[in-house]
Amino acid sequence: MQQLTTESASLLLSRKQNHSSVRPRSLAPKERSSNSPTLFSINVRNAFALIVIPLGALSSIPWVPSDSRTLLFGVLYAYLRSFAIVTGYHRLWAHRTYTANTALRLVFALLGAGAGQDHIKKWARDHRAHHRYVDTDQDPYSIKKGFFYAHMGWIIFENNKTSTTGRVDISDLKSDRIVEWQRRYFVLLFAIMGYLVPTLVCGLSHGDFLGGFVWAGCLGTAIQQQLTFCVNSVAHWVGDRPFTATKSARQSPWAITLLLMGEGYHNFHHEFPTDYRTGIRWYDVDPGKWMIAFLSFLGLATNLKRFPQNEINKSLLQRKREELEKEGQAVDWGIPLEELPVWKWEDYEEQTRTGRNLIVIRRAVHDVSTFATEHPGGPAMIAAAIGKDGTEMIEGGVYGHSNAAFNLLDKMRIAVIEDGMSR
DSSP states (O other): OOOOOHHHHHHHHHHHHHHHTSOOOOOSOOOOOSSOOOGGGOOHHHHIIIIIHHHHHHHTGGGSOOOHHHHHHHHHHHHHHHHIIIIIIIIIIITOOSEEOHHHHHHHHHHHHHTTSOOHHHHHHHHHHHHHTTTSTTSTTOGGGOHHIIIIIHHHTOOGGGOOOOOOOOHHHHTOHHHHHHHHTHHHHHHIIIIIHHHHHHHHHHSOHHHIIIIIIIIHHHHHHHHHHHHHHGGGTSSBOSSOSSSSOOBOOHHHHHHTTTTTBHHHHHHOTTSSOSOOSTTSOOHHHHHHHHHHHTTSEEOOOOOOHHHHHHHHHHHHHHHHHHHHTTSOOOSOGGGSOEEOHHHHHHHHHTTOOEEEETTEEEEOTTTGGGOTTOHHHHHHHTTSBOHHHHBTTSOBOOHHHHHHHHTTEEEEEOTTOOO
């Protein structure tokens, strides 16, 4: 074998040392600055879109007449863009709960851009991180950081250099040509679909160019944004948790759910995110579910996913058990049998001979001293059973006592008779 020269060996050793000194890039997210958000940490672009434009539109209202046709279009257009977020950004791209043809995906991409909630790739990435790391520091809009932060603070103070958002797989989004096209031209598409389209529609249809810009464009965009933001704040704040108590997501009242396009059934959604529905009962108010079903009827949406009903029922029953156990902890059930002292029958008889009012029922020794005068059947019935095994009598030999009677007895037990010792 050919020998290395001294110079070659030195060069090889040097390269090896340099290579070993390079540490692999950590997959852990960068730590967020411990300082609270300040004026200097504001994301200017996001703050301008979410605060400056809506406030400017509101301040101009006294000088902009409100045409009923413009207002009607503004509401309808806001709902269309909300549908693009709910059924497109959220249930199609973020969770892949169904598949859609190219035409529908393109419509969702255009209308979604008009909603001004960032491009699909980032929106879906953040939402997948929200589900994977919910209620932790790696959740981009964790409710644990406060209501305002979860609602819109995380957008206003968003800083990629100090982000702690957890990593998720978005390879499917990177390979989606419509997603990449929308990302590349998002700012232009937002300006066109968010402001120019409503301006032109209202202007060309009934001559209200200014109203179309202010009412249907600026204010319509701001309102639908705020409703979407409520999913991250209100839906993690108000309502019950019938499917899981390990996550902050809640089932909001139906009125809130209607405004949120069905996204208010958030406790279900966080437990079963691959289901295209959030309201699983036929009468649940879930416009997003209805829209996807309608699109499926038209042949534009396919492969609608449902989580197995049996597994959904399991979660419901498990939560009911948890709640019952929690309620049961607040009830006095008496001392558990396994914690009572064990007596022989002779010990029991000896105690009754000293004057104690004791009765054995189902092997448990009960002190009925304070109850004798309260017994509905009279104290004589109690006196007749002192020092004896009254099990047969209380279970129907004389009178079949109620469950409430047995529950009351459980609080009177003081000992348990050894196996085989009762008479």
